[in-house]
Amino acid sequence: MVDITDPKRTKQAASRRDFLKAGLLGGAAVAASAGVARAAGDPLITEIQDWNRYLGEGVDVAPYGKPSEFEANVVRRNVPWLTADPVSSINFTPLHELDGIITPNGLCFERHHGGTAIINPADHRLMINGLVDTPLVFTMEDLKRFPRENRVYFLECAANGGMEWRGSQLNGCQFTHGMIHCVVYTGVPLRYLLEEAGVKTNGKWLLAEGADASAMTRSIPMEKALDDCLVAFKMNGEALRPEQGYPLRLCVPGWEGNMWVKWLRRLEVGDEPWAQREETSKYTDLLANGKARRHTWVMDVKSVITSPSPQAPVTHGKGPLVITGLAWSGNGTIKRVDVTLDGGRTWQTARLDGPSLPKALHRFYLDINWDGSELLLQSRAIDDQGLVQPTKNELRAARGENSIYHNNGIQTWHVNNDGVVENVEVS
Amino acid sequence: KSQGAFGLGRKAMPDEIAAWDIDVRPDGTGLPEGRGTVAEGEPIFVENCAVCHGDFGEGAGRWPVLAGGQDTLRNDRPEKTIGSYWPYLSTVFDYVRRAMPFGNARSLSDDDVYALTAYLMYLNDIVDDEEFELSKDNFASVHLPNEANFIPDDRASEPHYAKGIEPCMSECKPGPVKITARAQVIDVTPEGEGDENS
Numbered sequence: 001m002v003d004i005t006d007p008k009r010t011k012q013a014a015s016r017r018d019f020l021k022a023g024l025l026g027g028a029a030v031a032a033s034a035g036v037a038r039a040a041g042d043p044l045i046t047e048i049q050d051w052n053r054y055l056g057e058g059v060d061v062a063p064y065g066k067p068s069e070f071e072a073n074v075v076r077r078n079v080p081w082l083t084a085d086p087v088s089s090i091n092f093t094p095l096h097e098l099d100g101i102i103t104p105n106g107l108c109f110e111r112h113h114g115g116t117a118i119i120n121p122a123d124h125r126l127m128i129n130g131l132v133d134t135p136l137v138f139t140m141e142d143l144k145r146f147p148r149e150n151r152v153y154f155l156e157c158a159a160n161g162g163m164e165w166r167g168s169q170l171n172g173c174q175f176t177h178g179m180i181h182c183v184v185y186t187g188v189p190l191r192y193l194l195e196e197a198g199v200k201t202n203g204k205w206l207l208a209e210g211a212d213a214s215a216m217t218r219s220i221p222m223e224k225a226l227d228d229c230l231v232a233f234k235m236n237g238e239a240l241r242p243e244q245g246y247p248l249r250l251c252v253p254g255w256e257g258n259m260w261v262k263w264l265r266r267l268e269v270g271d272e273p274w275a276q277r278e279e280t281s282k283y284t285d286l287l288a289n290g291k292a293r294r295h296t297w298v299m300d301v302k303s304v305i306t307s308p309s310p311q312a313p314v315t316h317g318k319g320p321l322v323i324t325g326l327a328w329s330g331n332g333t334i335k336r337v338d339v340t341l342d343g344g345r346t347w348q349t350a351r352l353d354g355p356s357l358p359k360a361l362h363r364f365y366l367d368i369n370w371d372g373s374e375l376l377l378q379s380r381a382i383d384d385q386g387l388v389q390p391t392k393n394e395l396r397a398a399r400g401e402n403s404i405y406h407n408n409g410i411q412t413w414h415v416n417n418d419g420v421v422e423n424v425e426v427s
Numbered sequence: 428k429s430q431g432a433f434g435l436g437r438k439a440m441p442d443e444i445a446a447w448d449i450d451v452r453p454d455g456t457g458l459p460e461g462r463g464t465v466a467e468g469e470p471i472f473v474e475n476c477a478v479c480h481g482d483f484g485e486g487a488g489r490w491p492v493l494a495g496g497q498d499t500l501r502n503d504r505p506e507k508t509i510g511s512y513w514p515y516l517s518t519v520f521d522y523v524r525r526a527m528p529f530g531n532a533r534s535l536s537d538d539d540v541y542a543l544t545a546y547l548m549y550l551n552d553i554v555d556d557e558e559f560e561l562s563k564d565n566f567a568s569v570h571l572p573n574e575a576n577f578i579p580d581d582r583a584s585e586p587h588y589a590k591g592i593e594p595c596m597s598e599c600k601p602g603p604v605k606i607t608a609r610a611q612v613i614d615v616t617p618e619g620e621g622d623e624n625s
Contacts, residue, residue, distance in 0.1 A: 021442070021486065062624050077617060078534065078617075079615075079616075079617055080617070081615065083489065084479075084489035084491075085529075087529075087530075088529070096601075097566040111456075111528075114526065114529075115483060117537045126610050127439050127443065127444070127447055128436075128439075129439055129444045129447075129448055130448075133442055134431075134438055135438065135439035136436040136438065136439055137437055137438075137439045137443065138435065138436040141483070142436050143435075144437045145433070145435055146433060146435065153436045155574065167607075167608035167613075168608040168609055168610040168613070169610055169613050169615060170610060170615065170616050171610040171611060171616040172616060175617075176617060177531065183577075192433070195431055195432065196431030196432070196433060196435060196436060197431065197436075197553060198431065207450060209450075213526065213530070213532050214525075214526050214532075215526050215532065217450060217525070265447070266448070268448060270452075272452060273455070274450050274451075274452050274521075275452065275453050275514065275517065275518055275524075276450070276518060276521065276522070277518050277521070278516060278541040280513055280514050280518050280577075281507070281513055281522075282517065284577060285504060286500060286507070286512075288501065289501065290478075290500040290501040290576060291498075291577070291578050292512075292574050292576060292577050292578070293578055293579070293581065293582070294577045294578070294579070294580070295579060295580050295582050296580045296582065297580070299579075300582065310616075312612070313562045323589045333452075338594070338596070342604060343600070344599055344600055344604065344606030345597075345599050345604060346596070346597045347594070347595070347597070347599070348596075348597065351575070367616040375518065376604055376606075382594070387588055388587070388588075388594050390585075390587035390588070391587075394585075394586070395585075395587070397586075398585040398586065399585075400588065401503075402505055414606060414609075422609060422610060422611050423609070423610035423611075424608060424609050424610070425606070425607050425608035426604045426605060426606055426607060427604055427605040427606075427607050
């Protein structure tokens with residue numbers, strides 16, 4: 001057991017911190033010329049480093065670990081001017097810093113309409129009522145006695161990219177595409193719970209309701225509810241985070257994030273949809289002709305290059321460059337992702353790597369040899385239904401610029417000769 | 428006693444269902460007993476709502492606009508309010524009762540919500556008589572102006588999806604590609620990338 005009050009150790013730790021600060025400053029210069037042979041040799045190699053001499057922290061220091069202090073910039077961010085108040089608001093997943101397909105729980109974007117409800121699971125109840133044989137109340141303990149499933153799904157806010165309908169606005173894929181996350185959910189198939197209550201034959205719709213101060217409600221067709229919806233209590237192996245609906249949330253795979261009701265407290269079976277605020281005033285898509293689509297549930301085929309991107313510029317100069325990004329579709333799996341370096345004149349098919357799961361994020365890579373010339377990077381996803389991700393101009397031609405939601409248009413990044421990247425649109 | 432295969436959970440009591448099941452449908456299903464007039468709604472609105480939504484529903488700061496905007500849905504900058512956009516009055520009643528005032532939800536009586544709903548109809552020129560009384564009995568006869576303008580999801584019929592062809596791989600655009608819009612010109616991205624205090 002390490003005694004952290006030992007003055008000798010405290011002094012030793014302080015000098016280590018000072019050294020780390022100095023090392024960080026020097027490290028930038030070293031990194032810039034890493035790999036270049038020097039007569040004196042790289043002092044990071046030729047000189048014994050602090051972490052190679054002094055002891056590190058013990059196993060009792062971090063009962064719940066956090067990322068390295070050098071990853072402090074990998075955080076959720078918000079855009080204050082987007083909303084009137086941070087309590088009914090949105091923040092963004094730092095996609096530009098992540099890899100693979102699983103989003104760490106602490107980085108999953110948040111969208112609340114009445115803030116994060118804090119609920120003791122012992123106090124939480126789930127009610128099923130309406131057109132059922134027996135209206136039921138479940139405790140969390142009850143729910144954990146049903147057979148469980150584990151599924152990897154993306155959750156994308158319907159408004160992801162909504163600020164970009166009129167043109168390039170926010171400079172970074174965290175802001176233009178970061179209302180999304182993808183985790184392993186553990187939960188009970190919704191149909192088990194509905195079968196327990198006994199859905200009457202005229203029960204064609206389900207209303208899901210949250211326990212928070214917004215009492216979020218959405219109407220879901222029974223066909224979807226009985227298909228692949230989950231009532232989840234774990235994400236990435238641990239309990240849901242409070243901001244993700246602890247202790248219970250609904251998963252509606254492939255469908256817009258608004259329907260994934262958090263702090264789920266009630267499921268009502270009915271014969272008609274309810275036309276709640278979140279499916280009339282909000283989450284309806286205004287078209288140029290003044291009509292508005294409702295019940296636009298599925299999130300369409302989409303992709304984005306996460307690096308290089310405005311927050312992830314090319315800092316290493318010419319030569320090998322990893323282009324990577326994410327693709328997803330609410331219709332199923334991603335069959336193919338194409339990447340262009342010249343704004344869409346010519347395309348090459350990227351390499352998908354990692355699991356390919358339906359209604360989940362897919363990771364793609366294109367490894368190129370950058371000659372230092374300007375690039376206009378785009379990615380174009382194709383899903384297993386054969387649907388091809390459209391351009392923003394194709395979407396605008398069909399919908400106008402005031403749909404707010406469901407912007408799955410192709411994103412363009414301009415990479416200049418210095419490796420600086422900007423969000424742009426092209427002809 | 429549960430009827431399901433697992434025998435888990437217990438039967439919900441009528442008072443429990445009544446406490447949580449407050450949703451209202453467009454046909455009026457779910458409405459509670461009660462009533463309220465435009466004139467009764469005005470002081471309730473001024474007291475509980477106007478600080479965010481403005482005295483006339485015009486919205487303060489970035490808070491939502493509740494009234495006005497009629498005939499703007501085809502404009503470059505449409506104003507979507509209860510009067511210009513919402514299809515059903517039931518949603519007004521349901522949402523106000525469920526989630527407003529912001530920060531003090533479920534604090535209004537059913538009569539208060541009827542009166543507020545009547546006042547919001549007045550602010551949106553749906554009624555012009557301050558003595559108009561909204562109640563469970565006449566509620567379903569009210570229709571909002573934009574009810575007919577909502578259509579089913581027909582994205583699959585859009586040309587870019589309908590064509591269903593193999594996308595172009597080479598010589599897809601004639602001549603050099605030009606940049607037509609730039610985010611840095613707009614410059615509204617939060618500063619402080621890499622600054623943990625931002």
